[in-house]
Structures are given as C-alpha cells and as structure tokens.
Amino acid sequence: MAQTDYDVLIVGSGAGGGAALWRLCDQWRNKGKRVGMIEAGDLLLPTHVENLGLLSRERALQYISSITRPLGKRLPEFSGAKQVFGLGGRTIQWAAASPRIPSYLISQWPIQLKEMNIYYKIAEQVMNVNKSFSKSSLPTRIILNRLWANGFFNATSIPFAVDITPTKYGAIHSNAVFSSILFLAEALNYMPFDLAVNARAVQLLIEKGKTAGVKVVSPNMKSYWIKAKTIVLSASTFETPRLLLHSGISGEAIGHFLLDHSALRATGRINRKLLPEDLGRIGILIPNTTENPYQIEFGMLKKPLQDELEMIFHGYGNVEPRFENRIFLDPYERDKYGVPKIQAHFNFSNRDRVVIQQLATGMERVISSLGIIDGQLKIYLRAPGDDNHESGTCRMGNDPYTSAVNKFGQIHGISGLFVADNSILPTLGANPTLTTVALAIRTADYIIQQNK
Template identity: 25%
Template sequence: MSKFYYNEEQESYDAIVVGTGISGGWAAKELCENGLKTLVLERGRMVKHREDYPTANMDTWDFPHARQPTREDLAKQEKQNRTGYTTRADSKHWFVNDLEHPYNETKRFDWMRGYHVGGRSIMWGRHSYRWSDLDFEANKNDGIAVDWPVRYKDIAPWYDKVESYIGVSGELLGLSQLPDGQFEPMMPLNCVEDHVRNRVSEHFNGRVITAGRVAHINSDKKFEGDGRSRCMYRNRCIRGCPFGAYFSSVSSTLPAAEATGNMTLRPDSIVHEVIYDADTKKATGVKVIDRVTKETYEFKAKVIFLCASAIASTAILMQSKSDRFENGLGNDSDQLGRNIMDHHLNVGASGKFDGFEDKYYKGRKPNGIYIPRFRNLGGDSNRTDFKRGYGYQGGASRGNWEDMVAETTFGKGYKDAVLKPGGWTFGMGGFGEVLPYEDNRMTMDYDQLDQWGLPTVTFDAELRENEWNMRKDMKEQAVEMLEKAGLRDVEPRDNPGALGLGIHEMGTARMGRDPKTSVLNEYNQVHACKNVYVTDGAFMTSGACVNPSLTYMAFTARAANHAAQELKKGNI
C-alpha cells in the first residue's frame, strides 16, 4: 500500500471511502474490484502490514515494566485504560492519546479508539458470529424501536462471501439462533473445557459449549492477502499479526483493493463534512483537514462510503449541515446520534477444577469457549423479567501465578514451584444485548473544540432496567453451570462499568423502512441522499448479543456491490 495523493488540486473519483478498519477495508476492496477509482481516507497515520508491528515479536521481559503502563502513560490514556488492557506497553501505541483526542461524558462512556490505517481491525477480538432472524425480527416482535428492513436470507449470501474470504474457525452446530457458516477447522477445546462442555450438556437441555468462532486461518488453505498463513497460536494478536493469520484490513482487504490499481490511500486525512448539492440532491464530496499540517482539502466523488466507526461516521453526518439539512445530513428523522448500543459484559463466574493434573496444552490459542444464547428462544427458555438474551465467552487454563506470589522459600523449593503447573481454573463472562433507547445518545459540542477546530462528542447513555435484570440471570446461570460441571470455590462477579466497554458501539444512524423514523434504507443508503452509504456500526437497528464485526463486513460488501450497480445504471 504505497499509493498516496497529496496534490492540493481537487481531483474527482468514482468513490470515496472514509475509514480503513473492518468496514472501510471491505468497502475499498469491493468498490475497487468493481472497477471504481476509489479514494480511501484515514484520519490516522500510515500502518504497513508486518513493518509497523513494533511489539509483535517481543517477550514480556523485553518490556521495561513487564508490559504494565507507567504513570505517564496513564496520564495520557486515562479513558483508553478503562478496559484494563489497551494501554499495556505491547498495545498502547494502537490507542489514542485522550489529551489529544478529547470527548465529553454526561454519563460515563468508554470510547476506545485507534487512529491509524487498519483501525481496530488490527487489535479487534476477532469473534465472528452470524445473526439469525431471531435478531433481525426482534424489534418488530417486541414492539421496540423500528423494524429491520432486511432479514437473514438477504444477508446470508454475504456472510458466505465474507467468511470464505477472511477465514473463520468454528464448529457446525445446527442452532437456529446462531446460524452455521463457512468455517475453517475448529480450534480444539482443552481437556477441562471439553469436560465442562459435556457436563453442561448433561445438566442443561439446549445449552451448548463450543469453541469461539474467530477470524483465524486454521488450515493450510490459501487465502487472499499479503502472505496470509495459518495461526501460530502465539496469542499476541492485539500487537498485529505478522503471519496475517487473523483477518485485518491491512493484511487482506486493503492489499486486495490496491492490487486492482484503482485505490488511492491517503492517511492523515480527517474527514469532517460531506458536501451536499441541493440541486442534484446528491453529495458531491467531502471536506478534509490534514492531521499534520492542518491544511484543508475537498475531494469529489460520485458515491461516498462512511466507515469511520459508529460514533465518527455519525459525527461527520452531524457536521454536514446545509439549508436542506440544518441538523445534519440525512437527519430528517432526528435519529442521528440516538439509539447508542453496545454489549454489556464483565458479569459471570469462575472456579477451580480438581483433576487432569497430568494434562496440559500446547501453544496459546487465541480463543476459548463460547456458549450461544439460550434465553427467550421460546418455551421454558422465555423470561418475563427481561427481553432478548446473552452468550458467554471464557475458557480453562493452568496457571501458577498465585502460587508464585505466595511462595516464600528460595532455592530448590522455589524452583520446583515455578516449574510445576498450577491447578486448573475455568471462567466465563457474559455478553448481553442492550436495547436501542432513543435517549441513549451522542451530541456535538461546538463550545469545546479539538486541536483541528472541530466540535467534540458528548455521550449521554446508560444501561437500563432490562440490562440490569439480564445481568442477574447472567451471573446466576454462570455459577450454576460451573457448579454442575464439578468446579469448586465458584465465585460470581459483576463489574458493569459503562457502555462502550464492549468496544461494540452501534446505532446512531439506524437503518429502517420509514425515512420518518430512520436514517438509512435497506442498502445502507441515506434515505434523502442516496449516494451516501454508512456501513459501520452506525447502521445497526438493534444489537443482538453476538460480536458485530462479521455483520458489518457482510452489510458493507452488500452495500458496495449495490453502489457499483446503481452507478452503472445511473441511479445515483
């Protein structure tokens, strides 16, 4: 990826893509492969696959403080540190400096951001699950918010396309609530995970434990991209994978876009406005501020894809004001910025397991177990105290960390304690659906500007009664499953934190059937400006309980191909 455009002269493209992460990479690939000359704009710095992963091959002892952040680090990344892991020395360079990129909180919101080519596709969690019609029909069936304008059958072929391209390791289960896909071989469970799987199956009808479905190549099949090969089981994924084993836009979709000869990639380009032409009722381009020089530019295109992330794309639309759109481009419904969703997490249980002392495992696999949703599926699974459902992620491991800390002897006794593996522990944590609430929202503050003179985002969103009731059940069921599986000293936990902590921001520019109640149509087009597409988390009409990135990719591929066809027909 070496093609850049820095000329001050305006130049027109067939398409502009804003953002280079999960969605932006897919938009770039599909548009370029359809023959469109495409300008890809990224607000952050350039990152090249392999060359720019500075900590990928470092060991813990290579870091001055064993990967722990210093006080100086935390002063710059106080909000980014709310996860507890994003500001470690091996990953802090991927996350923004809060002092340089401020935002505001009426209520706490944990906005974890990575400004660089590749975005959060470099350090994402990689869990990849399909939605089902249970999810696409949920709002309609529950009488909540608005109905999705699509169903599973509309997206299934695009799930196929995406999974076949990126490589998703998983197990065929035949569950209606979690459709099967095009899978790489499943990453195996270890002996304790397999034991718990069997015991839960015996004691709980309909509950399934499987391996987490993750976007990792787990075979010798050849995948498109920059020398992508199978997973090495190092579990250093957040640092950037030099093998290209997991999917990221810098190792996969952006190289594919570049290979067409149709992509121009420009980093350090902060898009802040979409330009609207009232005569044609179309967007004509975007306004850009150079991150480094602070010079301003305008780039023109026939179609624009906003893929900057749920919050950032909506912020761009909110700033795109005109006589036609006084409150932001496409905001006739007053839904821009509303319905913020995430997944609520950090609730579950853990315990100790006696047995399998003669067993261990090889490598550090990059996933654990996954328990698909089992609540509100009908019959005995239905609850009256909360709607929707949740799943669990977790796993079993052997560790001797606590034994080492408690050890007070030296010499042979200490060496033996260090070399002998500790006991088995098993933990699971829930990921629950958050309902779309109209007054969970973001707004733009024009009194508090950033260093580029742009308004800052203010968050006013929180968990509600439905989520709190769900959390009680998430904790109780985790304890019960572990106890029935034979674990001892089972301890529940519930540390809710705040929205944003799941790093699955959704909503803010939802799609729907009616322009009066939604921003986008069924193809991710702005209702009132059809040549602007939004295909990141902003378009989500509800949140389900599974990691959303696979769905973003499927919708993006679908929308990009739709845009290419509409351009050829002269419809946009």
C-alpha cells in the same frame, strides 16, 4: 487525491471501510473506476498485533494501550468508550471472535434473513472465519462435554477470524489473525486505489441532495476538497454521526439509538487436573437466544500455574435501542480541526436491567457447571462502551424518523451517501464485526449496481 474525481471515496479503514473497498475493487477490476480511501490515523501496524511474533502478549497489550484513546472523562455516561485512529482501525487489535447475530433479531431488520445469510457466508470466507481454531483443542472439547452434560446444549466453540491454512506449496499464511489491512492488500490484486493516512475528514459537501465531496485536513492543517460521486462513511459509531451532524445533514435518528451490550465479566480458577497437559486454545460460546437474550463466551486468561487454570468469562446482554440514548455535538468544545467534540447520553432501561440479572444468573450456572474452585469469584458489570461493541447511531431501517439509513446503508434523502460501520446496526446480539463486514459488502454491491 484533491485533483481526482472519485467514483467512490471511503472515509475510514476499519472493518466496514476495508470490506467495502475490497468488494468494490474485486467487482470493478478493469472497469476504469476510481476508488479512494482516507484514514484519520497513521500506519501504526502492518497487520494484527498478534501476528507480530516478536511481541509477547504483555508487550502487545502495552502497545494497544498506548494507541487507544479513552473517552471516559469526556463521556461520563458512556465511560468505558475508547477510540483507535490508525490504518485498520480497531481490527488491528480485536479478539477476532466472529459469531453471527441471532436470526430472531435479524428478522426485525429491513433485510430478509435469506439474503443476510448469503452475505454472512461471503464475509466468513474472506475473513477466514472458522470454529476449528478452538474446536480442535482437546480442552475445548472437554469443557464442551461438561457444558452439554449440564444442560447447555447450544454451547459451541467460538468462530474466530483466523487463517489456519498451513504454509506450503509456496503459499505463505503469516497474517493469521484477520485485520482489515488484509482487505486492502487483497484489493490491490484487483485494481489500483488511492489511500491517504493522516487525512482527517471534517465536512461533507452536499449539492442539490447529492454528494459532491469531502473536506479533509492534513496534519499541517492544510485543507483539501476531495470530489466524489459516492461517499461511504466508515468512521465509527462515534465519528460517523459526528461528521454528519457537523455537516448539517438532517435526520431524526442520526446520533440517536446509541447501543452497547450490557457487559459482565468474571474470572475464576478451574482444576488443572481436569484438562490434558497440552492445553491448546480454549474458546467457548453460548449463543444469544430468545429465551436467554444474552451471549456468554470464555477462554483461558493466563498460562496455567501449578494446579489451577485461570479462566475469563464475558457476558453480553441485549440492550433496548432507545431514542434518548445518543451521541451529540458538544456546544462548547471543539477539536484542533474546528469540529465540535462529542457528548453522550446513555443509560440502561428497566428491561435492560432485567437482562443483566438474567445474564449474571446464567454466568453463575455456567461457572458452577465447570467446577470453578475460586471461592472469591465475582461477576461485575463493565462500564458502558468498554466492550468495543458500540453501535446504532446511524441505524438501518425503512422509516426516516426512526432510522438514519435505508436497508442498503444509504442516508435517507441523500443520493450517493452511505454508511458502512457498526453505527448502522439496529440491534446487537453478538460481537458486531462479522455483521458489519457482511453489510458493508452488501452496500458495495448496491453501489456497483447503481453505477452500471
């Protein structure tokens, strides 16, 4: 790859990077373009962990734990944070819940809602997002009826990125749960691209306000410069600003406005006799609204035992984007590649704490309406970063003083440098992956237009 001049080089193979690669290859087939992707991690799995039939749930969780790097000791103010370095990023182990961010929040973004909905539809189609995976379950319908009867009229089944197309007529659908590795596989149907794993990007090369390349270090500590006219950073909410800051790229908002949901969790037991013998998949979503600025989702935690069924409830509250919540370079510690490690400042505002209380009250109402019978029910606040929804550190906007990228994901003031991961989201109102994929596809379309 060091001998190739790329039209586009993508750094990171997670949801955003995979989506950008897929779109570029789809639209540039037979155009003679050169596209490359580098990934800091190794090939850990060939697909989402749940697609591996020989792994039980317990073994799958053990494996996920073994490849996850907790950051809590380094980031005491964001102590739930963790990273996964590997082809596909965290999409090889995500829960696949794929709701859209509410319209009232997107209306505050520098993108028209009508255009965003177009890209949502593209993302949902390519990721096989549907509600049928859980909606077809009789227990889901029973629980929804109970919620509707108790006033939760917007309760619905969770949209999951799961391919439920039956295998027939020679078409095999074995990779049911989506991961960005599917993006890479699909892209190969359109045009060739170069891919390097265990390739750590450590510095960006900018010449006269334009991107020129990326310095990459291999596991044996050899350095290479990979040249590229356009670079798409999809390294994560932590690693993308880290790379930008270490490369000396100025920007008032880079690393700032660190976002995460205020995440609550509860478990409880529901009377097994209320549900049919054949349980199926249980997945319920109560969406975020202006009146209730939080999202609640829940499902079955374990297989039923005796007369009770254990359920798990997740609540995700809105958090204000604030300049003081940030990722920054540690002035004292570096990694083995010589790049400064990261530190974080993060706390909840008074408004955030009001939402947390609203969310706790809302979860209590939901649980009460379902007839949870465990008298020891407790709702607790998870550590910041524990929900894997961290975002905002390269936020999108029109003002270079309050945002890192413009509405197309391009770093303000630098030609050919783009960001396509969770870090560009200016607000959070739902699980971020679907939105990140939609925005990455939109960014790829803009790059294609600029390279005609």
